[in-house]
Amino acid sequence: MSIQTSLQTSATPLGRDDLARLVARDIVPGSFVNLGIGQPTLVSNYLTEEQNITLHTENGMLGMGPEAKDEEIDGDLINAGKIPVTELPGASYFHHADSFAIMRGGHLDICVLGAFQVSATGDLANWHTGAPDAIPAVGGAMDLATGAKDVFVMMTLLTRDGVSKLVERCSYPLTGVGCVTRVYTDKAVFLIGPDGVTVRETFGCTFEELQALVPVPLVPFKEKAAGAAVGV
Amino acid sequence: MLNFIDTVGEAVSGIKDGSTVMIGGFGNAGQPFELIDALLESGATDLTVVNNNAGQADQGLALLIKEGRVRKMICSFPRQSDSWHFDARYKAGDIELELVPQGNLAERIRAAGAGIGGFFTPTGYGTMLAEGKEARLLDGKWQVFETPIHADVALIKALKADGKGNLVYRKTARNFGPIMAAAAKHTIVQVSEIVPTGALDPENVVTPGIYVNSIVKVA
Numbered sequence: 001m002s003i004q005t006s007l008q009t010s011a012t013p014l015g016r017d018d019l020a021r022l023v024a025r026d027i028v029p030g031s032f033v034n035l036g037i038g039q040p041t042l043v044s045n046y047l048t049e050e051q052n053i054t055l056h057t058e059n060g061m062l063g064m065g066p067e068a069k070d071e072e073i074d075g076d077l078i079n080a081g082k083i084p085v086t087e088l089p090g091a092s093y094f095h096h097a098d099s100f101a102i103m104r105g106g107h108l109d110i111c112v113l114g115a116f117q118v119s120a121t122g123d124l125a126n127w128h129t130g131a132p133d134a135i136p137a138v139g140g141a142m143d144l145a146t147g148a149k150d151v152f153v154m155m156t157l158l159t160r161d162g163v164s165k166l167v168e169r170c171s172y173p174l175t176g177v178g179c180v181t182r183v184y185t186d187k188a189v190f191l192i193g194p195d196g197v198t199v200r201e202t203f204g205c206t207f208e209e210l211q212a213l214v215p216v217p218l219v220p221f222k223e224k225a226a227g228a229a230v231g232v
Numbered sequence: 233m234l235n236f237i238d239t240v241g242e243a244v245s246g247i248k249d250g251s252t253v254m255i256g257g258f259g260n261a262g263q264p265f266e267l268i269d270a271l272l273e274s275g276a277t278d279l280t281v282v283n284n285n286a287g288q289a290d291q292g293l294a295l296l297i298k299e300g301r302v303r304k305m306i307c308s309f310p311r312q313s314d315s316w317h318f319d320a321r322y323k324a325g326d327i328e329l330e331l332v333p334q335g336n337l338a339e340r341i342r343a344a345g346a347g348i349g350g351f352f353t354p355t356g357y358g359t360m361l362a363e364g365k366e367a368r369l370l371d372g373k374w375q376v377f378e379t380p381i382h383a384d385v386a387l388i389k390a391l392k393a394d395g396k397g398n399l400v401y402r403k404t405a406r407n408f409g410p411i412m413a414a415a416a417k418h419t420i421v422q423v424s425e426i427v428p429t430g431a432l433d434p435e436n437v438v439t440p441g442i443y444v445n446s447i448v449k450v451a
Contacts, residue, residue, distance in 0.1 A: 100335030143335030177358035
């Protein structure tokens, strides 16, 4: 592990798997982690045994293992996305109120979620487009966003129309207020804190090119600016 | 009073029109399909149903909704790739939806069983699901007042019951079972196995029999 002291830049944007690998690498060993449905689930592919991470699933389990295959498939053992999974040695089961007490009570170190939008102050919008004909469904998104000590978001920086999803103020209905601490995107990693939005790394663009895409004032990473060094 | 009942039909026969019914399960895990089928068969209607979801595919809760027996759903995640019966009813304006963040749903159910009149929770603060609700700054966090969800009946699924109604579950099929058993006035449980009293290790009982009213074994 080395300590990063300045903004890092790579030549190309990150693909989904590269991004998942990066998030996995940043998870502190020994952490209790909840991975959201969709892209965040990919992170589990890159967690190493040495990291000793315990995965939580909202439907009542700690110590969740990889997706179940063939004869491992058991309808009573599923994850939040209702996909059959496996249990690891040391796993535990508990009822739903306990499972959400684990989130709300601040016992989870990190959750990784997808997002429609994240604001400069860490507001998250990831559950509802707000379209009048859309059937709203929230699941555990608000509980995770509010409860986990750190909320990491994984998303593409831009919409299909090229609009930044990192915004001054979310236009989609909120999931949580001021809850996101980091945003991992294909073009950059952003740290959100009391000092504003700090860019830790860029991928396939310079800091200036990134700033031109994002309607939020950005600060390049420096040890001082971020308040503390980030282990990488 | 604990009763061991021979058939699922008999077990649900007392459920009246207009009842609030909690149904265990998260997706299909822990969903008491046989009890739900019996409820459908019973003809009970105008129901308020509490479940995490709003039915999947063409089975269980989805069929109750399809047949127009459900007046209102209280749930966290109604929209799924195979929730077409709920989707159709909702879009037609035939079913009321109270959407609740999943942890608030669980805690509101737990509160009902625990005799709690309401609680403040940070979940949902500042979102449209907290609109119109009282909020207070507590422990440095804005929190929203939520009320318990009571039910007339709970239909749940467990793995085993003993002669005292003590229950154990299986893996993630436990989910809402224990808290719904406590929250409802009358709890009906379908189990795979009934074991003699004393056969369950008291240290491992998950739902004590005091919360259970009717048990029916389902093959």
